[in-house]
Amino acid sequence: MIKVGIVGGTGYTGVELLRLLSAHPDAQLTAITSRKEDGLPVADMFPSLRGHVDLAFSAPDKIDLAQCDVVFFATPHGVAMAQAPALLAAGVKVIDLAADFRLKDQATFEKWYKIPHTAPELLEQAVYGLPELNREAIKSAKLIANPGCYPTTMQLGFYPLLKAGLVDASSLIADAKSGVSGAGRKAEIGTLFSESSDNFKAYGVAGHRHTPETSAQLQRYTDDKVGLVFTPHLVPMIRGMHATLYARLTTDISNEALQALFEQQYQDEPFVDVMPFGSHPETRSTRGSNMLRLALHRPDGSDMVVILVVQDNLVKGAAGQAVQCMNLMFGLPESTGLKHIALLP
């Protein structure tokens, strides 16, 4: 059994890790920290876990995370970089669900996240935890930078086209829509029910932290300069993410060939579902599951290819992907504990 610790289990990625790991056949929840909730049984905060999780939150100074085999950080940016060095030195593997190790370039990190990076020496060794594009490196990683939810959809959607050199890399557009849980479990007016229900808006159009992360990753797959316009929106739903991706074809290619390209790319992937050409994937078809689904479209009389991508932002976009990485790091079958079927309706 893998002994698992969670730092920061009071947010939505935290409770989702608890849901997945408490039912994982090879994982044993060993420690969960929260300074503020020290002593509170986890199931008192999240009654959905009553009967499934007996653990209580511990203040960080009351528990030794070095007893764990792996520690997940479901924390705000800045926490993992402070604690990871000691854990890694003690032989504990670390999976960070925040952004501390996603950007290889320290200056870029500090520009976008507005805090100094206190463990820049780890940036090089950190492995970007997107299994579909980085599987081998993950298997031997000690420190995982788990991708954000938006970057996962954008990378898996654009990747086959960029790798095949079929599109203009400099004019990519990602019009993305996220459920409100992506904003986290924080007391803020903007994400109150009465503010975000029955409403729709864009946010962060001027510049979003996920743009440099995604651009840097996509750049690995093409020699052309990547240019990406990314527009995030807030959807009145709890879970779910939908990316509508636009790329301009530079080559004449049939719809069949396009479809074949994606199907071949992802045919062995347990968590990427290439739907029939022209499908309209719905976010709810992934609700609670680790599946990402996508479909291709070619609008009439245009040189655009449109890729529709959906996932559950808390699962494939966060906690599920982190567990997928854990499985790879510990030599387990990649799908272990991740076979949940989406909840529909």
Next chain:
Amino acid sequence: MIKVGIVGGTGYTGVELLRLLSAHPDAQLTAITSRKEDGLPVADMFPSLRGHVDLAFSAPDKIDLAQCDVVFFATPHGVAMAQAPALLAAGVKVIDLAADFRLKDQATFEKWYKIPHTAPELLEQAVYGLPELNREAIKSAKLIANPGCYPTTMQLGFYPLLKAGLVDASSLIADAKSGVSGAGRKAEIGTLFSESSDNFKAYGVAGHRHTPETSAQLQRYTDDKVGLVFTPHLVPMIRGMHATLYARLTTDISNEALQALFEQQYQDEPFVDVMPFGSHPETRSTRGSNMLRLALHRPDGSDMVVILVVQDNLVKGAAGQAVQCMNLMFGLPESTGLKHIALLP
């Protein structure tokens, strides 16, 4: 492996049976019928099942359900009564999720459901499928009448009080609230998003079919005449049911003793969670799970006890309870395939 057939798999209880049974370690989905969707792969209608269910719908005349060990009817009222006799004669067990066999009295059935009962000879042998109150009979049953979602909450909430003779049986009130999925997957204006979102209303206050079912069942546990006022309401949420039950105490009893009564009653039940006295259970703490949770309250200066009960109407209120019955009927551990943790948030 138990060979399972489903009649009427295109509704919400149908797709929920598919979700539960396709992941059930001892069940094998063998046949699913739909006259209208003959030949359509199930996963084309419900993309959440892509990769999990390979079956296609079959027209009823193209498939022999007698090859199954058990057949679930997730159909409108009237279908099971037509097909059950032949299946039972062929040795197939039947679990009806509709109302055909819930009322022992044929006249009462025909009054409320406004169709003639075509298999009244089966009414006596049908077993009411509420495991917590009827477990032994279910184990040896051939034909199960699976309770409705409202009656499950009302019976499990009122039962300990009635059995102990603590309340006035003649003046029970159940103010119940259901998510919209309880109305089924039917093209109707009243349950359109634009009609039922951001809205709340009661319905069927003048008389609802679940009242005679619940009254008849509750009457089994008391010699006093049961009188029940039941008011159903529609909540703008997909899944979930909340019953607020009011009973008038006829005896002086402490809160501690009341709480102990419920805890003892349900202490060995895998799917009933008696929460601490004064808790406010939320429907989402049961979303997608087979758990029913309840909590007791004693409003200041009143002789009333208030019982708050929540469940997922499609799981413990329908498909999950049916699978729980199947497990009992086939000698499996009662929780087999039913250990899903609720999806929160």
Next chain:
Amino acid sequence: MIKVGIVGGTGYTGVELLRLLSAHPDAQLTAITSRKEDGLPVADMFPSLRGHVDLAFSAPDKIDLAQCDVVFFATPHGVAMAQAPALLAAGVKVIDLAADFRLKDQATFEKWYKIPHTAPELLEQAVYGLPELNREAIKSAKLIANPGCYPTTMQLGFYPLLKAGLVDASSLIADAKSGVSGAGRKAEIGTLFSESSDNFKAYGVAGHRHTPETSAQLQRYTDDKVGLVFTPHLVPMIRGMHATLYARLTTDISNEALQALFEQQYQDEPFVDVMPFGSHPETRSTRGSNMLRLALHRPDGSDMVVILVVQDNLVKGAAGQAVQCMNLMFGLPESTGLKHIALLP
């Protein structure tokens, strides 16, 4: 033109007052205070008001509210009692939408609101602002205690029955359901979209501040001792309140006579709609309007009468009722500026 001031315009009752008053033909928005938002144009916080409201928030010490003819307090409890004495002394009328003056008994106020009352000398002169039951007193009032949203539904629903002596006053039950905006515009986890969407729960069952307010008011209309069990619930909708009221008849009375009783009571009321017997009023039929609608039911074989009451908690349950009082206080037709038709769908 009536010069109007608003104290605390950054909450939901505040913005609703702005919506109603900026379109009111006889009112002129003159001052709106917020310590925190001093200088911010109101329309920057609430873009719905762009083009309709030019005012900016002022810090309380920068503006003289004594220049107003009437001041509305859309503040937390405790603010109006501090400022009302000086305003009243200056000849300004005061309408408090919070609870400071709703309870005549100082000790009861302090028990439930847990703050000392600093203006107890005003409790006697404060007039309870429920026009349908207190119209004449409101006309000559200087200080209005505007009722809460729950108490409005309960009083207008139970009143005709209590006044006519038809029901057992000691065993009233109000099972009430509120949209989330009733919790206000405050940064709190419990009312985040991801917490309260697709969910339903009761709250405050052990005792809610609106119980003593409602009981005290109802007691005015009967010599029997009023006993009220009040159970509030949270509905995943923005606006709207639905009360399901249960009262036990002590007299034999026909449905027709019951209906006639309510119709006669409210026949001249512009904002109470007695729907046909057996109707199921929907909250959305009042969304954005000052109308309260109700309907009567007599469940089969019971001595109960069930009254279903709906309103928009921010309009008839708060800001609309306050404007209705203002109209009466200034001798205007009662419906002035309150003729909005509900937004459906």
Next chain:
Amino acid sequence: MIKVGIVGGTGYTGVELLRLLSAHPDAQLTAITSRKEDGLPVADMFPSLRGHVDLAFSAPDKIDLAQCDVVFFATPHGVAMAQAPALLAAGVKVIDLAADFRLKDQATFEKWYKIPHTAPELLEQAVYGLPELNREAIKSAKLIANPGCYPTTMQLGFYPLLKAGLVDASSLIADAKSGVSGAGRKAEIGTLFSESSDNFKAYGVAGHRHTPETSAQLQRYTDDKVGLVFTPHLVPMIRGMHATLYARLTTDISNEALQALFEQQYQDEPFVDVMPFGSHPETRSTRGSNMLRLALHRPDGSDMVVILVVQDNLVKGAAGQAVQCMNLMFGLPESTGLKHIALLP
């Protein structure tokens, strides 16, 4: 008073016309037809209208619409073209909220709507009812083709850029999102609450009827060939439309100059609100009002301009725009009866 008839008042644009027109100071609701609901008081179907609309539905053959001054068609495509010729001949003005007269080219109409056009002789005389771009023609029109909701947002968003020749007309992208009421009040599974709540998806990506309408209109303002990729999505909200428009600048222009261009274009428009550069308009800021709001963005390091446009699809996108046209046709101030402030929250 303008005598108004409505054909097809049982849908969402119908009830919205009723809400607006029953409070319009210069309009008198005179006739409303529905074959199916003949004799039913309108307020029985839409209780929000109780006390505001006394009219009952009439079967078409029982009422003479020629007595009206203007008739609105809130019907499916194909109805207006059948009835308009006779009404126009009788001197009645006609405003069609469906698509019958939106496309000047009969063949294009028949290709996209798959029905023969039975009044092609009226196509030339029909005036496209977008006041901001077509005001003078509307004033003298006899027959108005009221634009669809999507085309309104796209045209008002792209127009200033096309007219000024600043962008590549051949590569416009409109990623648009609509509330569910846009699908109408029809009994269909796809728009049930349980299907569309807590969900997000694109639809009609392969080709949508609003693309040719919008392209043809935009083509009027540029000599370059217009190329438009339009991707509609369904948002789990009742009302509201958000268009995220992408256009590639062909000229170097400052943000200030871009902003000034839009502000000058729309400075006298009562129903177009150009928000400060970099704003994120929310759909709810237009809920129930006839206002369209937009804001400009320039993503970092790209030659794209992004225009965010919001409106209420049932008001500025349908019924409100139709009333705005009526006002112009009858010489009334354009805002008459259209000054509703959006309902927020």
